[in-house]
Amino acid sequence: MTLPSPEDIRAARAEDPRPHTRDLAARLGIAEAEIMAALLGHGATRIDAHPDALIPRLTALGPLKALTRNESCVIEKIGIYDDYRPGPHAALVVNEAIDLRIFPSHWVHGFALEEETPQGLKRSLQIFDAAGDAVHKIHLRPDSDAGAWAPLVAARRLPDQDAALALAPRRPPEPARLQPDRRDALHEGWAALEDTHQFLRLCSKLKMNRLGAYRLAGAPFVRRLAPGAVETLLYRAAEADLPIMIFVGNMGCIEIHTGPVGRVGDMGPWITLYDHGLDLHLRMDHIAEIYAVVKNTARGPAHSVEFFDARGALIAQIFGVLRADAAAVAGWNALVADLPEAGLVEAAQ
Structure with a gap:
């Protein structure tokens, strides 16, 4: 099977911008992170994905939408990313609205995305694991501090902005293991x-x-x-x-x-x-x-x-x-x- 080029990916996304990125990736037979990589230079910027480098800077943006999902369920909460507690194996964000358990080894690929939509300019930070599957997404809201966006992206921007993305094989879920x-x-x-x-x-x-x-x-x-x-x-x-x-x-x-x-x-x-x-x-x-x-x-x-x-x-x-x-x-x-x-x-x- 021939994988689509970055140009093909951008064309498919422009043709029908309504499907969720996850659904488009499934239709194209690629990882979701590869869609973000195809948008580098077209609204996307590769950023340092490590939560210690990223999460503490989110507080300056004010209220944000936090989104986490798996194959069967997606949860979205609105609040401020404050009270970050780092850890080598597990980190936390703990407050009344945003409550996260973060496992840094899976925060591998990060992107900042700006895109024009019928509803106006949308900005988001999107984190993916080694296989290119979404781990966590952070969306700015109308009441977010948009002035803090550009300094954050500039501070976390990586030198490598090439669309080529090295991905690891996806790990299947472990079946029931009992003794x-x-x-x-x-x-x-x-x-x-x-x-x-x-x-x-x-x-x-x-x-x-x-x-x-x-x-x-x-x-x-x-x-x-x-x-x-x-x-x-x-x-x-x-x-x-x-x-x-x-x-x-x-x-x-x-x-x-x-x-x-x-x-x-x-x-x-x-x-x-x-x-x-x-x-x-x-x-x-x-x-x-x-x-x-x-x-x-x-x-x-x-x-x-x-x-x-x-x-x-x-x-x-x-x-x-x-x-x-x-x-x-x-x-x-x-x-x-x-x-x-x-x-x-x-x-x-």
């Missing part, structure tokens, strides 16, 4: 958890991954839920105005919403959440496995609903807010407990 003979050890370690962050260390110690552990554990730690449970959960949480935490991410970035979900809309295979500074789009037809999970923490049991696609990739996690008032925590726990188990639904059919 049936270690089920008792899994139960013992799970019961001893004091923080949700200890769970993945437990999985690693037992040579399992998250999905494998969920498939293996069973009661009282895990219940597999019936198809449609996520949609039911979101509608009921919205009706009850419950504060929840939604984690959406990829290998390089996890973006978190904490608060009510606002309004829920159903658009074909997509379900959308919009309000309270949140815009989330979820492909319901991509959900293959859903689990209700409980893990011990210092604040009490953390109940979550977590769901995966058919490849075994985690789509999103939804938790209650343990620091919320007791009524909200109890309401969330009761909502999760009321969701039907997959086996019960199958037995009734």
Whole structure:
């Protein structure tokens, strides 16, 4: 297969500018970052992608739209990128609106993009991993400080502005990895958890991954839920105005919403959440496995609903807010407990 040239890519984008960059990349059989590379000198500038070099400078831009996605879910939040906390393996942005977990080794290719649209000039910073897949995108808004844009791009501009882009092979999602003979050890370690962050260390110690552990554990730690449970959960949480935490991410970035979900809309295979500074789009037809999970923490049991696609990739996690008032925590726990188990639904059919 002959890959399109930068000229071909620009022509395809100009021919129909409406599709999302991700969709255009899929149609052309290329990585999304290759579209940005084709726009170098045509509105795009290659920049240093490392979060330590980039994120602290974003505060000067004022309110921005933070966008993180995977194959099945996209989350957008509006706020200011302040309170950045660097780290060699994991970095954070932690404030009421923008809450990110950043994994710097996956922030490989960066671009600043300016483009004229029917709605006016749009500016964004776009970060991609080694395979050219989007990790995180930052969009300026009408109330952003546009005067801080040019100094930021100039400061982070790389000497290499060539359209050639060296990409690594895409890593497929890891399928469920479990050790049936270690089920008792899994139960013992799970019961001893004091923080949700200890769970993945437990999985690693037992040579399992998250999905494998969920498939293996069973009661009282895990219940597999019936198809449609996520949609039911979101509608009921919205009706009850419950504060929840939604984690959406990829290998390089996890973006978190904490608060009510606002309004829920159903658009074909997509379900959308919009309000309270949140815009989330979820492909319901991509959900293959859903689990209700409980893990011990210092604040009490953390109940979550977590769901995966058919490849075994985690789509999103939804938790209650343990620091919320007791009524909200109890309401969330009761909502999760009321969701039907997959086996019960199958037995009734």
